[in-house]
Amino acid sequence: MKNFQHSITLFFLMFSLLGFSQERPATKKVKVTGRVIDKTTNQPLEYTTVTFQNPKNPSDITGGITDAKGEFEFNINAGVYDVKVEFISFKVIEMKGRNLQQDTNLGSFALVEDATMLNAVEVRQEVSTVSMKLDKKVYNVGQDMIVRGGTVSDVLDNVPSVSVDSDGTVSLRGNESVRILIDGRPSNAINMAEALRQIPADAIDKVEIITNPSARYDAEGGAGIINILLKKGKNQGINGVVTATVGDPETYGITGTVNFKNEKINLFTTQGYNYRTSPGNSMTDTEYLSPLAEYKFIDERRNNERVREGYNGSFGFDWFLDETTTWTHIFSYRNDNGDNPENTFFYNYDSNRNLISTRNRSNTQISKGENVEYSTNFIKKFKKDGHQLTFDGNVSLNKDDDKASILDNINTDERTFNNQKQTTTQLQADYVLPIKENSRFEAGYRGSFTENIVAFQSDSLNVNTNQYDTNFNLSNDFEYKENVNALYTQFGSKISKFSYLFGLRWEDSKINVNQLSTADYNAKKYNNFFPSAFLTYEISDETNISLSYSRRIQRPRGRFLNPFQNRSSDINIFQGNPDLDPAMTDAFDLGYLKKWKKITLSTSAYFNRTKDVFQFVRRENGEFSNGTPVVLSGPINLAEERRFGFEFTLNYNPFKWWRLNSNFNFFSNETIGQYNYVNSLGQDVSIDLDNSATGWFTRVNSKVTLPYKIEWQLNATYNAPQTNFQGKSLGVLSANMALSKDILKESATISLNVSDIFNSRKRINETNIANVLNSYSEMQWRERQINLSFTYRFNKKKNEKERQPRREGGDEGEFMGG
Template identity: 60%
Template sequence: MKKLHSVITFLLLVTTLFSFAQQKQQTAKVKVTGKVIEKSTNQPLEYASIYAQNTKNASIVSGGMTDAKGEFTFDVPAGVYYIKVEFLGFKTVEFKDKAINSNTNLGTIAVAEDSKQLDEVVIVAEKSTVDIKLDKKVYNVGKDMTVKGGTASDVLDNVPSVSVDADGNVSLRGNESVRILIDGKPSGMIGVNVAQALKQLPADAVEKVEVITNPSARYDAEGGGGIVNIILKKGKAQGLNGSVTGTVGYYKNNNINGNVNFRGENFNLFTSIGYNNSESPGNYTRNSEYTNPSPGSPKYIDEKRENERQREGHNANFGMEWFLNKSTSWTNSLSFSKNDGANPEDVNFYNYDENRNLLSIKNRFNNQTNNSRNFNYSSNLTKNFKKDGHKLTADISFSTNYDNDISTISETTLNSGSLPIISGTLNNQKQNRSLFQTDYVLPIGKGQFEAGYRGDFSETLTDYKVEENIDPNTNAGTINPLFTNNLQYKEKVNALYTQYGNKVGKFSYLLGMRFEDTNVDVNLLTTSDFNNKRYNNFFPSAFLTYEIAEKSSVSVNYSKRINRPRGRFLNPFSNYSSNLSYFKGNPDINPSFTDAFDIGFMKQWSKLTFNTSAYFNSTKNSFQFIQRESGTFVDGTPVIESTPINLATEYRTGFEFTLNYTPYKWWRLNGNFNMFRNETQGDYKYTNYLGNEVVQNFDNVAFSWFARVSSKISLPYGIDWQTNATYNAPQKNAQGKSLGIASANLAFSKDVLKDKGTISLNVNDVFNSRKRIFDSNLPQAITHTEMQWRQRQINLSFTYRFNKKKTEKERPVKNGGDNGDDYIGG
């Protein structure tokens, strides 16, 4: 572990120092600006390359690359230049003997498509895996070979600042209070169970991921830790084109995903279809020492669990973008996913006395099956006015999700001759969600005004039932009222926002205010316990940026956030795999509020982009998971329950940096490092099963960090080699600590069939080390837990592209669903 830590640290330091050493001092003379658009659509062309060479002194070379608005700027000494604008798939535009003696605007440059692909442009136009911007980081999935054949959960685990633990829980900068969006919207699929939904979404359906650590007022206020926005693939290129990717794997991972697009003059049709059939073995170990066991009860219990998640899934998306006229487009899409699976769990409990003598072995076999269905319809209307950037968008979406689990649990004491005890669980969930949104953008001089409305309405119904002592002959049993309930959750959120940004010299600002009215019903139908919670809040945001130099800037940001409890956080019972420890939701938990501050610095060189930030979050009513005795016993052994509560205050302070470095054309490096301090303050009081009041002090200060390095090297014979390494350091809390975990992914790929096909081989979790390891210290028990959701996975994939180049630049879709902040005061 120490060696890995040293290697990662050394690599990051050497990379940074080496890059800085290569930089030459340049004296800016005059500024060259302009904008590049596509001639056929008048749309901005991002990542176009601008090259300028002095005709009298060939050693003086400069240039730049266009941003999301198609704009570029760079500095050159005064003189006469040969300038060319180029992008793969488009004809090169040239300016010969162009005199640049003062600040010069080349105007709007329209480039036309070219059927001939220029090989020498490929290196210039190739998009880096991670694009770093001041307000967000954009991770381009198409360049990552290590996620081929994987899921959206694998994709997020490679994104800078994002971590995914062994349970599939997503955290941003170490904070699990993160909002997950799909195409800028809270998908019904995501709303029920985030971790499970991400494991059902294939990685090949994801185009890119946006990480927004401190969102502006335009975004949902949900997510105290920030927002992770998953952008799905949509067809954009002219004519008929598409691709198909097939994967086989060990352990079993057979899937095929395809996307087809047909773009005409007035419309764009796109579709994607996928199929997956996989088996993912996992394991779980929990060793417990009970401090004061009942007479005759075990002193030590070692729990060993093996399971195999089996899934067969289908997903499809159909859509059409209709260009009503030159300024108006209407996009409609319909998506469907179906997933059927099983998760047989074989659990053995080894019971020992105080001398570690084996008393008995109990086996608990949980035969779990599940199925889910997800439907989603969305529509977007975009109206662009005459002035560049002046537009109005309207979005609606409707989604329905069904998620049903059935388990039959058989418990037997081995070698005792006793008959098995059979019980069963039923967990049915249904969610309906409706979303209405409109956004208006108006450029005013150099500034920009925005305003909008968003209405998000959802209803979730959870029916959970536990049946015990089932007769194998009649299938009749006894309902356990402690674990049987019917929960209805309704949420209505109406929001209004406005923001204005401008740029004055080198200083820019973006000020916003969001108002959200929340109306929540949490109803336990089984016990007729109805609770309504209504609150409305203002969420201000402020972003200030100063350009120190042409490609160097510093920013100070603030926003107020909210984190609403949902799903398993509220369900009074949601797991029955182990009868000695389980998770229990808390229907009385309240939302938490976060004040988020961020100070950032970004610097770009020709081969290096460096972004760093220091952040501070103060959260009131923060969610914390506590473990306590439930008051029930199994053969004299106390059952421990884990549940979320509102703890008084949480302070999170941290520092992170992200860098993209290209030392050579054949080698690209991405690095991300995050270190944070987490402090909680608060006491938890409860009355135990004996009627005694128990006070637990949760005052705790914890330091932790994680680092991720990704390296992509172009080897001889057209082979690409990519390696990702991640380390999550240990972290303490008031009831124990999680141990440090290191893991790595490895991938190779090669283009074949004249670059129409690509073969990829990847190994996910090379050292089979990605686990969640946790030690806890409770008054009743001292435990050591290890959980591995999926063991090492090897995948072989083949992608075939028709009428579409591997490095082809796709046309931006006029779709307001991304809900991105393209404008930050400039």
Template identity: 60%
Template sequence: MFLEMKKINSVLILVLFFNTLFSYAQTSPPSKIKITGKVVEKITKQPLEYATVIFLTADNPKPVAGGITNAKGEFDIEIQTGIYDIKVEFISFKVNEIKQKNFKSNTNLGTISLEEDANQLNEVIIRTERTTVEIKLDKKVYNVGSDLLVKGGTVSDVLDNIPSVSVDIEGNVSLRGNDNVRVLIDGRPSNAINIAEALRLIPADAIEKVEVITNPSARYDAEGGGGLLNIILKKGKNQGLNGTFIASAGYPENYGLSGTLNYKSKNFNLFTTQGYNDRNNPGNAITNTDFLNSNNEIINSVNESRTNERFSKGYNGNFGIEWNLNETTSWTNQVNYRISNGDNIDNVFQDFINSDNTFNYRRNRINDEISDNESFEFASNFVKKFKKEGHKLTIDGSFSKSDELNSAIITDRATNTSTVKFDNTINDQSQNRNLFQVDYVLPLKKGSQFEAGYRGDFIDLLTDYSVINDGVPNNNFTNSLEYKEKVNALYSQYGLKIKKFSFLFGLRFEDSNIQINQLATNDFNTKKYNNFFPSAFFTYEISDKSSASVSYSRRVQRPRGRLLNPFNNLSSNINIFVGNPDLDPSFTDAIDFGYIKRWEKLTFNTSLYVNKTTDAFQFARRESGDFVNGIPITLSSPINLATEYRTGFEFTLNYSPYKWWKLNGNFNFFRNETQGNFIYTDFSNRVITQNFDNVATSWFTRITSKVTLPYKIDWQTNATYNGPQDNAQGRSLGIIAANLAFSKDVLKDKGTVTFNISDVFNSRKRIMETFLPQFSSSYSEMQWRVRQFTVAFTYRFNKPKNEREKQPRKMQNDGDGGDYQG
């Protein structure tokens, strides 16, 4: 079967190659004419994207021409002159047929309305299920509802199943191997202080879809050198009262209960999502370090092992109301609230080894950390649509407050002494964030559009960190860090379409005012800078099923939080992470070449990308000059390097060989070149230069298979491999991991039972090798969460499983609204 798949892949590549050549070379004969029109939903008048338009003749039962609608519901199809039957189809809608129409010249069919088919909505038909991954030229849309692997999981689990996206064992998100990613929730930056922890709190079942935008236009926030991820939460869009409830339980201890509910009438839509979870995420790590002399000979060693027990309880809820003031005006207000508390027990053992490899003594450090997090957000959205289609004004505002308190008691004892040491650390953070945005879209003459807008983002974060050693405050690790960020932005962009060519030109201006104040040391630092961020997109429609594009954008990555704070962790007393308050932002110029092709059963999307980043962040390890029982303390800090070049190639495939089998594959290969030196003065007043020039290549791939077995049992599997990668101070090793899930509909398809296994082989770890000449050589493994088993039960009322919900209003920055479409 594997050889057959290889042959199929080879044939597909050849077909793609010759089809592209043929499409470019072919010319339309004089007898061809152009048929245009628009497809909408009958009641709401919302455009239907991906509706199918087919032309048939009386002497040929097979379609002789056809196409699909774009995001505005529009189609543009070339046919020979003649008499045709036309069928307009869309999943879960009645077919609209136009019989025996004679076409002699270019014709606009106007607006074609489709009506929902109530009978189809209540049937469970495999072909009506939405594709898990929708591939578009400028983005990928991941629909969470059809993914069995994340039932009972969190947003982090969702992101780790998305093509092009990876989540490391600490919850940090990367896109195409680049961790400079901007994560949005409903088009807005998350109000959480620790975004990785926040993503683990929101239940997967609260998400409708995730949009992956690798090269955003000027309309988007310029933050995120690697691109954007937009997490869109469920809001409910169906008429009447309906909802979904999900209960889950797993091992290690993992319990969750969540639900979505909405009631929609003519003028109002009330919606809410509620979720509670009680979890334990046990993990483990090892770090074996050999310390070297000037001849790189081992003078002593420390073998460090640790186990983690992470207990957490959390509530995540929102409530909102959409008010249709009239046919052209809507106003939505929403409240989001999250609260959680946890107990993280970090048990560290350090075995000290002599130079002759004999055991010396053991040290045990137990870090018992208790955390309390709470955040509140109010968001408001106002949309005014004008008479001309596409002409609208959108006003958004959000106001949030977040508090996070982490306190830890560290107990330190060793076999070579009877003394027991007690350390206490307190990390108290409070953040206020306000966001205000205005967007205006003005369609001009046919085929062109103008957009403009303003965005103000204001953050005020205060971090108090203190350490007490055996009852005595340690001023070396105590500080209050005040971070204030004010970013005001203006943008404008213009798009037009000329025949099969589409153009979009944009320019964004951002004025940044950053204050980083260390209050304990009276060290005040203000950074002011303003920058222009241009963008340009060119698209060519080769045919109604294939397109090619090239795009450019400029992006910024501002350092925040842990990267800046010089005092935030003391779980290990010999390997300490230290933030760098003098970090500067990094800037990225990104170019992306894309191609997409659709066949009946296959969608293929590929891109070639080149990124150049100046002042790129890099983590550097160095000696501190301090020792613990003769063992040197190693510091790890982020620094700005000169330049980083990243080039890569990726492709994504959606393939449905049969009605009962769906495949999705993603492959990404990238080359990362770093150029720069780290120059610093060490503890003995020597000037040290570390050369970080390095060229590294790596790749990762993910394949997901979903099969419908007999008795209507769904089976979904995915496997991911992250290839090894070198850096200037060592290398990371390759990692393979797999997930597995089964589901069965019950209670006349109103309920679904799902069983999944996360990390089937218990192999998802970060494995690193580090070498610092004349100082140390180390090997480390870290597993944030061990293999997990989960059973989930879903119950739906007044909401058929495969119902296609009515299109929501297009919100700014949700990846749809305002994007220029020819």
């Protein structure tokens, strides 16, 4: 590894010197200024695009965007240019052959709205699109009807390369080791899967997929990063969007985003209420192989009706202190209450499949969650374009209280209490310094400080006193503390058609995993270097190829560490492992992008090597419940995992009224390791965890404009079978559909969508544990859902482009054409 780090450092220095050594002949520079306004309102048009094109060399283009006052100022080479001023939904203004040999003020440009252009824009903007950066892909959620009235989980499950399984677990390219950010910050949610179901889809602006993050980003997440950007509203004046939804099973919701902006301040808020019913079910058929098992076959059937009621609100403002300084404050609050009654039946058989007995176990779960968060962002831009300093701060408090009452017609009744409280503080500073025209240096600091306290109590009914007694063997007070301080630096440059970006990140981690009830304290301290390298070559304006490397870390958290047992079943139990070590990943990626007139192809091949990878193992814990061996599942560290794969995303527009996009991902992974334990017979058992497996999934999305301007959208996803060392998961096909129609002169839209048309979206597994059991299971987290949504826009056109500033320090690829 040292040799590799030395090679990266040498490579970095060579290209840095090469970037500084590029000399260009002296060219006269002139300053060009002007202003752009809306002719109807006389309001300045911020983020209007102004371009200067050399008519003799059309590929020679320069320019930029206007500021908050609608003004622009650019330094360009003296010469003759065609000047173009354009903003979406407005008529373009062009000036041909303007001779600019000295500093020139072009005056004011008054743009007029263009209904014809707006219609054309709608065709381009309605479907989720992808834009490529040097180190990420950005998916604009757009007018995606499939997710209307849904949640963040529904949105992610419609994004190429991303999958969300039946219980809400998110994976990227088939790998669950993914870091999820919201507005560039790690989510402070205790239960990530549940938190993603509480944020309405209508509050999302776009999703960034960063499969191989640079040193600028948090090193967490072996598979990469998913950054969810929420709508904040940036348009001039007062405007907004409100969406109301009703559905079956019983669902109600309303979400609104409103903003007001002038030259000094931008106020924005998002408010939402939702009530969702999500009935689910599961089944497990098990054959027990142990000679001590009283029942040789047990069929387990479970039904539940998950009900969630929640409020999600935020308020914020951008304060424009001057033309170069912006200070942003955002306050958010979320609460949700849940009720999840579960009813489980156990059908017990002898070796000849004769029914011996039936047992019923009902579990009534009640939960209450609350989240309070404040974040601030300070941006100072200096005179040179792209030269800036930013500060970010975030403080949050998250509470999650769950209680369950478990009634069993054979075993002792139980009740559990699980109260969690998590506090998080995050600080970050980033500095960006452009060097010459095509080079940039960056450096920064990030500190993240988290404390999570879990109080879990399990009580059993005493039949003699008819009172509940605490089971201290199952109860525990659990404390998790994580302090991570990080420093990073990176340098990038563009030399002709070749771009590079090299970086190095250092993270110092201090982790405490404490079981307070048993006085078992576990402290871990480690620091690591995380190098990254990105190389891109532009074959042409429509084609580029890229090669990247980064080192990543995956720290175990939450249910992975907490040793309390899930008691919804007393024979199939999940338990965390407080002794887990972090997993370290080396990630390599080779990408290719090609654009044609009607087709865009993005493809990549990737390889990840992970040490101390997490792996879930099922084994006997030596106990019996009604004569049945108790099977415990939980995570352990394996020696190593190697994952190789390739994917491609294809966008095809055969006709103006029909759009297709598809994503295909194939991967193979090889795990190496073994696990030793003692079974119910007192025998030492060694499980060979060496395994090689392949898997793939594909997604196809089609959108068609029908007569009377009715939009029809259909997508289908197939997850192929995949083997593991203790069995395999079976293939699952699912599909969603939506219809949409604009009304009220296109100021409103009514949509009908059906999620999981065939009610087939399940997690299906076969498990085989030598000398222990063979089982088949199906789990459906949510059954088919039908939603009807109504969206109303005021002072805002259907597809009007949000006039949002780009955070220049956050897109490494922009200045290098990546």
